[in-house]
Amino acid sequence: MDSGVKRVTAFFRDASLAHEIKKAIDKISDKIREKKGEDYVIKIMNFCGTHEWTITNYGLRSIMPPNVELLAGPGCPVCITPAYYVDVAIRLAMDGVKVYSYGDVYKLPGSLYRQGKLPRSLAEARAQGGNVEVVYSFLDSIRSARSYGRDSVFLSVGFETTMTATAAPAVQGRVPPNLKIINVNRLTPPIMRYIFDNVPEVRLNGVLAPGHVSTITGAKAWSFVAEDYGIPVVVAGFEPIDVMLAILEILRQNLAGEAKLVNEYRRAVTWEGNTGAQKIIAECCEVVDSAWRGIGFVPESGLKFREKYAALDALNAYGIEDIDPDKWSYDIPAGCRCAEVTLGKAKPTDCPMYLKGCTPSNPYGPCMVSLEGTCSVWARYGGAGIARKIAEELGIDI
Amino acid sequence: MCLGIPARVVKTKGVTAIVDMGGVLKEVDASFTPVKPGEYVIVHAGIIISKLDPKTAEETLELWKEILQNLQS
Numbered sequence: 001m002d003s004g005v006k007r008v009t010a011f012f013r014d015a016s017l018a019h020e021i022k023k024a025i026d027k028i029s030d031k032i033r034e035k036k037g038e039d040y041v042i043k044i045m046n047f048c049g050t051h052e053w054t055i056t057n058y059g060l061r062s063i064m065p066p067n068v069e070l071l072a073g074p075g076c077p078v079c080i081t082p083a084y085y086v087d088v089a090i091r092l093a094m095d096g097v098k099v100y101s102y103g104d105v106y107k108l109p110g111s112l113y114r115q116g117k118l119p120r121s122l123a124e125a126r127a128q129g130g131n132v133e134v135v136y137s138f139l140d141s142i143r144s145a146r147s148y149g150r151d152s153v154f155l156s157v158g159f160e161t162t163m164t165a166t167a168a169p170a171v172q173g174r175v176p177p178n179l180k181i182i183n184v185n186r187l188t189p190p191i192m193r194y195i196f197d198n199v200p201e202v203r204l205n206g207v208l209a210p211g212h213v214s215t216i217t218g219a220k221a222w223s224f225v226a227e228d229y230g231i232p233v234v235v236a237g238f239e240p241i242d243v244m245l246a247i248l249e250i251l252r253q254n255l256a257g258e259a260k261l262v263n264e265y266r267r268a269v270t271w272e273g274n275t276g277a278q279k280i281i282a283e284c285c286e287v288v289d290s291a292w293r294g295i296g297f298v299p300e301s302g303l304k305f306r307e308k309y310a311a312l313d314a315l316n317a318y319g320i321e322d323i324d325p326d327k328w329s330y331d332i333p334a335g336c337r338c339a340e341v342t343l344g345k346a347k348p349t350d351c352p353m354y355l356k357g358c359t360p361s362n363p364y365g366p367c368m369v370s371l372e373g374t375c376s377v378w379a380r381y382g383g384a385g386i387a388r389k390i391a392e393e394l395g396i397d398i
Numbered sequence: 399m400c401l402g403i404p405a406r407v408v409k410t411k412g413v414t415a416i417v418d419m420g421g422v423l424k425e426v427d428a429s430f431t432p433v434k435p436g437e438y439v440i441v442h443a444g445i446i447i448s449k450l451d452p453k454t455a456e457e458t459l460e461l462w463k464e465i466l467q468n469l470q471s
Contacts, residue, residue: 002404002420004452005420008450008452011455020466027470028469048400136444139445140444212402215402266458
């Protein structure tokens with residue numbers, strides 16, 4: 001690893017600093033307990049799959065005091081991609097159109113497979129002779145489609161961060177005419193607002209705002225969390241120290257009775273964000289109401305190519321209808337609790353399918369697919385405070 | 399999914415740049431982030447989404463350490 005990158009990473013993984021922060025977290029949480037009572041739990045939700053990964057991989061949930069709970073929110077764009085668009089991509093691939101997909105989306109189940117009408121995922125479609133290619137970036141698919149020269153489609157899944165990668169070549173006219181885009185990109189501030197407004201049972205005391213989404217939107221995108229909802233919010237980076245500092249700041253604000261927006265990830269995130277990227281996304285797309293798997297239609301949460309760029313739209317090019325809000329259901333398979341997991345209403349371990357009929361190698365529900373889906377992260381690293389339980393059994397004080 | 403990979407810019411080439419990601423050289427989109435060789439950036443899905451400033455990183459960490467000390471006193 002490059003020495004500059006290594007230096008920054010080492011700072012934010014420093015064990016002695018982690019111990020200091022842990023002590024401060026314990027101290028403040030004790031004061032909160034004295035003030036609010038034994039049963040009052042501070043709930044902090046993350047809105048980024050990478051934060052859930054950091055929390056789980058580094059065992060941060062296990063070292064939290066009993067009155068601090070870390071919840072995973074809808075921070076994984078793969079998990080909330082409606083099965084309808086997956087089925088559209090699978091059908092195109094089976095009809096011979098080349099479908100480019102991020103590796104994260106490759107195993108995502110559609111829904112028509114349950115009626116035996118289509119392969120289950122793009123991965124299965126490929127195994128059955130469908131025309132599917134996994135790419136790292138939209139640039140790779142442009143390069144490939146240009147030399148391929150025949151009908152191709154890119155399944156564009158992601159939040160603001162990923163939309164930037166799709167929008168740049170689109171606006172700059174670098175997309176070859178044989179390559180179309182299924183635009184399933186979604187916006188994060190609207191889903192946060194949706195949770196605050198519509199899921200009252202998830203009473204939040206703090207929000208970890210997504211760091212890499214914020215490089216595009218700017219820290220300013222989250223000021224509404226503190227101002228309109230009175231919830232402390234911290235833009236955080238993805239090393240363990242980043243997340244621990246953010247948790248500490250949220251606890252401090254809770255104790256002081258404050259609700260402010262703090263940018264912990266200043267080394268990458270500015271207040272205004274990447275204005276060039278914001279401009280280019282607005283240039284090619286309009287904001288529309290859109291479907292989130294397991295959640296529903298969320299107002300002003302999706303992006304659709306504007307008239308001027310309609311030629312890029314795969315649904316348009318192939319005469320495929322978009323989702324009709326009146327006919328669409330949450331499209332979660334029977335017995336799967338991903339809908340509740342996505343909204344922070346249930347933990348992966350509450351689901352009867354978890355690690356039984358649903359595993360990372362053979363996912364049943366959407367949260368088990370992406371490497372950053374909550375169920376997949378928990379399945380690989382454990383997440384239910386297992387370390388605390390083991391330590392208790394061994395009589396170790398943590 | 400919004401995984402960001404820290405990298406160092408090796409060479410610029412119009413709207414793209416060659417970056418070093420932990421030893422792997424990769425051509426990435428540099429449309430919105432004007433960069434110079436030697437600068438640090440965060441790359442997501444083949445596009446530079448922001449610059450990464452090691453100096454700010456050190457400064458913020460010092461700031462947090464101060465806050466931490468105040469909290470414990």
